[in-house]
Each structure stands twice: as structure tokens, then as C-alpha cells.
Amino acid sequence: MYWRSSPFNKIENSALQRHLNTFSADAKLPLVLNNSNILIIGLGYQKNSITDSESFSTKNGLNYYSSMLQLGWEHKWNEKSKMLLMGMTRLNSYENKLTLDNLQQAWLALGTTKKTEHFEWKYGVYYNAEFFGPMFVPLFGFKWTPSPKWMLTLVAPVNIELVYKPKDKLRLGLKYEGLNASYSIKPEDSLNDVYLDKADNNVWLFTELECAKHIWVHFKVGHSILREYAIYSADDKMDLKISAASIGDDRAKTAPLLENGLSLELRLIYRLPL
Numbered sequence: 001m002y003w004r005s006s007p008f009n010k011i012e013n014s015a016l017q018r019h020l021n022t023f024s025a026d027a028k029l030p031l032v033l034n035n036s037n038i039l040i041i042g043l044g045y046q047k048n049s050i051t052d053s054e055s056f057s058t059k060n061g062l063n064y065y066s067s068m069l070q071l072g073w074e075h076k077w078n079e080k081s082k083m084l085l086m087g088m089t090r091l092n093s094y095e096n097k098l099t100l101d102n103l104q105q106a107w108l109a110l111g112t113t114k115k116t117e118h119f120e121w122k123y124g125v126y127y128n129a130e131f132f133g134p135m136f137v138p139l140f141g142f143k144w145t146p147s148p149k150w151m152l153t154l155v156a157p158v159n160i161e162l163v164y165k166p167k168d169k170l171r172l173g174l175k176y177e178g179l180n181a182s183y184s185i186k187p188e189d190s191l192n193d194v195y196l197d198k199a200d201n202n203v204w205l206f207t208e209l210e211c212a213k214h215i216w217v218h219f220k221v222g223h224s225i226l227r228e229y230a231i232y233s234a235d236d237k238m239d240l241k242i243s244a245a246s247i248g249d250d251r252a253k254t255a256p257l258l259e260n261g262l263s264l265e266l267r268l269i270y271r272l273p274l
Contacts, residue, residue: 003024003266004022004263009258012256023047029272036077045068070087104131107126131234133241135240151165161175172207177201178200182198194232197232198229203223206221214273218266221264224261
């Protein structure tokens with residue numbers, strides 16, 4: 001589980017500041033079926049709030065939630081290659097109410113091929129039925145471990161992470177993380193449904209410490225880049241989005257909810273021994 005905050009963001013043409021806070025909890029359970037197959041079951045919950053005050057009160061803020069069910073299968077083809085197939089059903093809304101209009105279905109296929117003991121390729125595709133339209137993200141990258149203390153992982157265009165391990169129970173690193181998601185949010189006019197389109201990209205410095213057996217504390221500090229939070233009418237969509245490229249996007253631009261700013265994250269992790 002984790003808490004993330006982006007406080008004291010400037011608001012265009014205003015002396016006020018805007019705060020973003022996120023609380024999230026998730027769990028994944030791998031079930032080993034045999035030497036070649038693993039079944040993965042996951043649950044996730046997230047609460048987000050954007051407030052326009054000098055406090056962190058969410059009473060009058062923009063609140064939106066996400067609940068997720070994950071079901072995946074990892075198959076090992078041989079000693080060098082494996083494939084992960086994952087389905088993710090999300091309820092992304094301003095209220096925790098199960099309706100078909102607030103559901104999204106996402107799919108992930110991610111393959112891994114080991115080239116050497118220290119290098120492996122990663123490749124695949126991610127799809128989600130976002131509220132702004134269908135989104136496909138081709139994925140390609142690698143994991144490189146040049147020494148026991150250094151590791152570089154790239155899954156373009158969403159993630160790059162450089163890790164240094166000075167000790168077995170301590171990790172330090174640099175990370176880029178790119179996220180794009182959409183949420184049904186409470187409309188000001190009950191006759192006009194709206195959604196939030198969120199693109200939140202951050203560069204982080206992080207440290208991770210094993211404070212007890214299998215329990216890690218993870219802290220990150222960073223800054224957002226090319227951040228975009230915008231609200232659109234529910235029927236205002238694009239034809240297709242492929243990674244960062246928007247096709248047929250004629251949506252009317254709105255004032256951004258958040259400017260780029262500081263980001264903080266504190267995470268508590270329990271890792272199952274495998």
C-alpha cells in the first residue's frame with residue numbers, strides 16, 4: 001500500500017494552490033500450478049482527491065476512486081522465454097457504485113526472453129477501454145544486471161528504473177514512470193456526465209529498506225513532467241490512442257487542473273518468498 005502527494009501546485013490565474021493526494025492498497029497472490037504455469041490473482045483499491053485550499057481536507061475537493069480485479073497467467077515456454085497474460089477489470093468513478101458505465105476492461109501481454117544470465121528482453125502490448133476511447137501501448141525494453149549491485153530495467157514508454165544495491169537490505173535508485181488513466185467524476189450538471197483524463201509522468205529518486213523479514217519501506221521524491229489533468233464531457237472522445245499519439249482527438253481543451261510540481265510517495269511492501 002502507498003500514499004502519494006503532490007502538494008502546493010500553482011493554479012492558472014489564481015493565488016490559490018492545489019493539492020493532489022492518493023491512497024492505494026493492492027495485493028497479488030501467485031499460485032504455482034506446475035513448473036511451467038503460475039496463476040495470478042490480484043485486487044486493488046485507490047482513493048484520489050484534488051483540493052483547492054491550504055489544508056489537505058477533501059471535504060470540498062474533487063474525489064475519485066478506482067477498484068480493480070486482476071486475473072493473470074504466466075507460462076514458461078522453455079528455460080529462456082516466458083509470457084504473462086493479464087486481464088484487469090476496473091471500476092473508475094467518483095463513487096464506489098458498480099455500474100456498467102463506470103467499468104473499464106484492460107489487457108496486458110508481456111513476454112520475456114533471456115539472452116544471457118545478466119540480460120533479458122521484454123516485449124508486449126497493453127490495452128484499456130478508457131473513457132476517452134481505446135488505448136493501445138506497445139511495450140519494449142530489457143532488464144540488465146551488469147553486477148550484483150546494479151540493475152537497469154526499461155519498459156518503454158512507461159517505465160525506466162536504475163537500481164543500486166549497496167547492501168542486501170537497501171536499494172537506491174532513479175526512476176521514470178508514465179501513467180495515463182481516466183475516471184468518471186461527479187458532474188456539476190446532473191444531465192451532463194463528465195470524465196477526468198489523467199496523464200501523470202514523474203521522475204523519481206527513491207530508497208527502499210527491508211525493515212523486517214519480507215517487509216520493505218519505499219520512499220520516493222520527484223517532480224512531474226508533461227502532467228495533464230483535464231475534464232471532458234462523457235461523449236467527447238478520440239478515435240484511438242497509441243502510446244502518446246492521439247488519433248482523431250478533437251476534444252475542446254479545458255483549463256488544466258494541475259500544473260507540474262513536486263511529488264512524494266511512501267510505500268509499504270510485503271514480498272512473498274518465492
